[in-house]
Every structure is written in C-alpha cells, then in structure tokens.
Amino acid sequence: MEEIESLIEAAKRSNIKAYAAIVERFADMAYGYAYAILGDFHLAEDAAQEAFVEAYYNLSRIEEAAAFPGWFRQIVLHRCNRLSRGKRVATMPFNKAQAVPSKEPNPHRIMENNELRESIMKAVGSLSQPLREATTLFYINGYSHSEISEFLDVPVNTVKSRLSASRKHLKERMINMVKQTFDEHKLSDDFARKVIEGVPRVKYFSGGKNCPESYTFPSCLSACLKSMGEDYGVKEIEVHGSKWRLNKGYVFLMGTSGEAFRLFWKTGWNLDNVGIIGKETDSNEFITRAFEATGYAHRIIYKCGNDAKAGEQFRKDIIESVRDKGRPVIGLGVIGPPECCVITGYDEDGDVLIGWSYFQGNVEFKNGIDFEPSGYFRKRDWFKDTWAIITIGEKKEKPAKRDIYRNALQWAIDLARRPKINLGGERHNGLSAYKEWSE
Numbered sequence: 001m002e003e004i005e006s007l008i009e010a011a012k013r014s015n016i017k018a019y020a021a022i023v024e025r026f027a028d029m030a031y032g033y034a035y036a037i038l039g040d041f042h043l044a045e046d047a048a049q050e051a052f053v054e055a056y057y058n059l060s061r062i063e064e065a066a067a068f069p070g071w072f073r074q075i076v077l078h079r080c081n082r083l084s085r086g087k088r089v090a091t092m093p094f095n096k097a098q099a100v101p102s103k104e105p106n107p108h109r110i111m112e113n114n115e116l117r118e119s120i121m122k123a124v125g126s127l128s129q130p131l132r133e134a135t136t137l138f139y140i141n142g143y144s145h146s147e148i149s150e151f152l153d154v155p156v157n158t159v160k161s162r163l164s165a166s167r168k169h170l171k172e173r174m175i176n177m178v179k180q181t182f183d184e185h186k187l188s189d190d191f192a193r194k195v196i197e198g199v200p201r202v203k204y205f206s207g208g209k210n211c212p213e214s215y216t217f218p219s220c221l222s223a224c225l226k227s228m229g230e231d232y233g234v235k236e237i238e239v240h241g242s243k244w245r246l247n248k249g250y251v252f253l254m255g256t257s258g259e260a261f262r263l264f265w266k267t268g269w270n271l272d273n274v275g276i277i278g279k280e281t282d283s284n285e286f287i288t289r290a291f292e293a294t295g296y297a298h299r300i301i302y303k304c305g306n307d308a309k310a311g312e313q314f315r316k317d318i319i320e321s322v323r324d325k326g327r328p329v330i331g332l333g334v335i336g337p338p339e340c341c342v343i344t345g346y347d348e349d350g351d352v353l354i355g356w357s358y359f360q361g362n363v364e365f366k367n368g369i370d371f372e373p374s375g376y377f378r379k380r381d382w383f384k385d386t387w388a389i390i391t392i393g394e395k396k397e398k399p400a401k402r403d404i405y406r407n408a409l410q411w412a413i414d415l416a417r418r419p420k421i422n423l424g425g426e427r428h429n430g431l432s433a434y435k436e437w438s439e
Contacts, residue, residue: 005066007022007025008022008059008062012060016348020192020348020349020351026151027052027187029151030047031187032143036137037077037084037132047080049323050079053319070151127166127169131166131169134152134162135162145159193347194319194323196227200222201375202223210247211237216340219358220340221330222249222252230249232248256293256294256407257286258408263434264428264429265427265428265437284300292399293404293408294398296392297393297396298391299390300388300389300390301389301391303383310383314386314389315350315383317329317391318343322345328344329392330342331390335357335365335377336365339359341355342355342357352378352382354372355376356375360377416430417431419431
C-alpha cells in the first residue's frame with residue numbers, strides 16, 4: 001500500500017512513469033470490474049481505458065492516496081454506466097459470448113467445448129453483481145483476496161464468502177473453464193498503446209514512381225485524410241520521358257491552402273523561408289482554407305512555454321483523437337524543424353509518439369529516435385520539440401466544387417498582390433518577394 005501511495009503522490013506531480021505503473025497495477029482490476037458490470041469484453045476494455053484517462057486528470061481531488069482504489073472504482077462504475085446507456089456496436093453480449101475453438105481436430109469435441117464455455121458464461125452472467133465482481137477479479141488475473149477487498153472496499157471475509165457462493169453456483173467442475181475463458185479475454189500487453197496502421201508515408205521523395213511532395217502541410221493532411229477513407233486518388237502523368245504517379249489529394253490541398261501560389265522571402269537568406277506555420281492570422285488562413293475545402297473541422301493548439309500542464313493538454317488531445325476517433329494528428333516539429341509531421345499513434349500512455357516525419361531519416365535529428373517495424377518513428381521526450389498540433393474534427397457540409405476552385409484562385413490573386421505577410425515574423429510577399437529574392 002505504501003508503494004501505491006508514493007506512486008499516487010508522484011503522479012500528482014505529473015510524473016507520467018509513476019502513473020504508468022499505476023495503470024499496470026490496476027489495469028486488469030478495472031477491466032475485470034467493468035466486465036462484471038457490463039458483461040461485454042469490448043465495452044469493458046473501453047470503460048477501463050476511459051477511466052484511467054479521467055482518473056489521471058482528476059488525481060488532485062484525492063486528499064488521501066490510500067483512498068485511490070475505492071475512488072478509482074467509482075470512476076470505472078461511472079464509465080460503465082455511460083457506456084451501458086450508449087449504443088453497442090460490434091460487441092458480444094454476455095450471454096452470447098463465443099469461446100475460442102479448441103485445437104482438438106475432432107469437430108464433436110470442438111462443439112462440446114464451445115457449448116460448455118457458453119453455458120459457463122451464461123452461468124456467470126446469472127450471478128448477482130457482487131458475486132460477478134468477486135469472480136471476475138479473482139479469475140481475470142489471479143488477484144488475491146486482500147487486493148480484491150481493497151478495490152471493492154469490502155472485508156476480506158466478504159470476498160471469500162462471495163467466491164464460495166460463486167463456486168457453488170457455477171459447480172466445481174466448471175471453475176477451471178471459467179478461468180480459461182477469462183484468460184482468453186485478458187487485456188493485451190499494449191493496453192497503453194494505440195497505433196493507426198497503414199497511414200501513407202510522407203517524405204520529400206518517396207522513391208519509385210511517386211511524384212515528389214515538397215510541402216509538408218498538404219502532404220501530411222492528405223495522408224491523414226486517406227487513412228480516414230478520404231482518398232482523392234492518383235493520376236498517371238508523363239514527365240521527362242517517364243511515367244509518374246501524382247497524388248491528387250496533395251495537389252488539391254496545395255491549391256486550396258494556397259501553398260501552390262505563395263511567394264514570400266525574408267531579407268537575407270533564411271532556412272525558415274519555406275514555412276507557413278506561425279501563430280499569426282496569416283498562417284492560420286492557409287490551414288483553415290485547406291480544411292474548409294475538405295469539409296472537415298479542425299483545431300490548432302500552439303505551445304505556450306514548456307510547462308507540464310501544456311504538455312498534458314497535447315497528450316490528452318492526441319490520445320483522444322487516435323484512440324477514441326481513429327484520426328491521426330498533425331504535429332508541428334516533434335522531429336526536426338517546426339514543420340508538419342503525422343502522429344499516427346502513441347505508446348506508454350503517450351510518453352512515446354509514433355508516426356511519419358519528413359526528417360526522421362536525417363542524421364542530425366536521429367538522437368532519441370527509434371522505429372516501428374512499419375517504418376513509423378518512435379519519439380520519446382517529444383513535447384520539447386513540438387511547436388503545435390492540429391487535430392481533425394468532424395466532417396461538415398463541403399462547399400460546391402465550383403466555389404472551392406473560385407475561392408482558391410481568388411486567394412492566389414490576393415497572395416500575389418499582398419506585399420507583406422506575417423508568418424512567424426514579417427516577410428516580403430507576392431511579386432515584391434521576387435525583388436527581395438534576386439537581391
């Protein structure tokens with residue numbers, strides 16, 4: 001108990017590793033308790049995940065660290081109640097849970113095992129909630145009587161009597177099968193990890209016959225949209241005597257954002273002459289116009305300082321987008337300069353970000369970078385190098401194609417005529433940028 005109290009106090013001070021240890025300690029407990037209430041393995045996992053997120057952002061409310069198990073149990077209960085009122089999609093009701101088939105090749109034995117397991121799940125489902133709670137917690141991962149007592153906030157003898165009553169109800173011959181059934185539905189080892197697989201790679205030149213994509217924002221947004229089912233397709237073109245594959249999503253976003261038409265230059269020679277991202281209104285307009293043309297809402301969050309609170313807001317928004325909505329996030333920075341990258345997932349409760357960056361292969365930025373088998377980067381201590389994030393919101397009504405193109409062309413003319421533009425500082429712009437560049 002002293003160990004838990006010290007972890008709680010450390011987590012209150014924004015020690016993420018301490019909270020990760022708490023998650024590891026209570027993950028199966030929360031999952032088993034949620035399952036006892038919901039009778040649905042999929043919903044139980046959702047409830048447990050949501051409960052851990054909610055608990056983290058409310059740790060300051062705990063005056064006594066020793067009260068965490070009971071307090072956390074109430075959060076799990078609240079999440080279960082919320083999910084039980086919602087619509088269940090692609091889940092298995094408790095009394096219809098199917099067993100994993102036996103490896104026994106005899107089909108009659110397979111049928112017998114399936115029927116036995118189904119009868120066990122029906123029997124567990126018929127237990128009263130107190131008995132279900134004790135049974136699932138005891139068999140889900142072998143929690144001791146004292147650990148169950150602490151979590152449920154009941155005496156140890158009560159736990160023992162509930163398990164005894166449960167055994168009598170389930171019949172002794174079924175006990176081993178109950179444990180085996182719960183083992184098959186244990187939480188996976190990557191409970192604190194979520195990755196959206198198959199997001200297209202972004203880089204300056206992807207090789208093969210794909211056309212180069214030199215601008216990070218339209219390339220990253222195109223990759224995000226494609227992973228969400230918004231595929232603008234590919235056009236086969238012939239240039240310099242060779243055939244190439246042109247990403248039409250990239251082209252569309254180059255035009256609608258204004259990236260294809262922009263001309264700006266700082267006095268002298270500066271590496272950040274290429275970037276459009278800044279906290280100014282002019283920067284936001286490039287981004288806003290692209291999202292409006294796609295029909296999606298968006299949210300830009302800029303970093304203000306390096307305090308832990310700001311970092312946790314970034315972490316929270318990334319986890320909610322990836323885990324709850326299945327949408328990648330556009331990050332500014334993370335690896336290399338403050339240009340766009342795609343955040344496709346996270347690990348260790350957000351301590352590690354996973355994704356694609358134009359700069360992940362650059363030698364000067366490789367410190368602290370690992371890679372997934374898929375090629376995605378893995379970046380720890382990412383917040384200090386992250387300038388902002390852009391989350392993709394809900395889809396709304398998309399403008400008519402004629403209006404989209406007319407607005408893009410008008411924006412091109414406006415950009416050409418504007419002598420100055422504010423993008424991370426004032427720059428020469430449009431036709432006047434040519435003069436500054438030539439000098």
